Amino acid sequence: MAFQALGELLDETLALPIKDKTYTIPPPSAATGLRVQAIMQAAAVAADGGQVDEAVLADAAERDMYRDVLGTAHAEMVADGVTWPVLKHCAVTSMVWIVQDKGAAERYWNSGGDPSRLAPNRKQRRSSPAAASKTQSRGSTSGTNSRPAKSAGGKKAAPRA
Structure with a gap:
């Protein structure tokens, strides 16, 4: 088995849709x-x-970080008259992509940059399969004990009638 060319394995661009146009952010x-x-x-x-x-x-501070992370799409966005909040959201989404991955960048993009929309809500957390497998069942709270108590001499006490 040989290594495949990396370009065939990785999708190295990020496509960000803004209104009726999709901007391609190069790697x-x-x-x-x-x-x-x-x-x-x-x-x-x-x-x-x-x-x-x-x-x-x-x-x-010395470098234009947004221009760097957006690459050729930066000039295209500016020429198209994209607003500052949109350009900023695109740049931060690109930073998330660079630091983490496309999945994280997509979640950030779809949240509109609102951190409270990034975390799943309580209903989603409880309904996830991971939540079901991690939640331990509570012990009995009825106050009964399934094992007979031992008497002072170490012998099992007679069951109560």
Whole structure:
């Protein structure tokens, strides 16, 4: 068995539909991918109240991150007059794709960027097969004991009538 060409195995683009047009986000360069990974990691550390590497954030400020993550689609969106919130949502969706995968990017896109819409609601969590397999049944609360109690001498007590 030989390795297949990677281009045949990976779909390296992200298609984002906006109104009546679909923009194709090309794969980021390795340098962009690594930079996005570092920035997202720094953002997660900062969100948790940790110490952030200032050099990573300064690097991000120096470069046009949205242009980098959107690639050729950035100029196309600007030329088409896409609004700032839409461009920003596309860029953050692309960052999620770069850092995680297409599935996570799709969930982010479909949530409209609203974190509360990313988490499944209680009904969905309870109805999932995973929830059913992880939930342990509660023990009996009737107060009865299936084993006869032992008497003070270590012998089983006579059952009550």
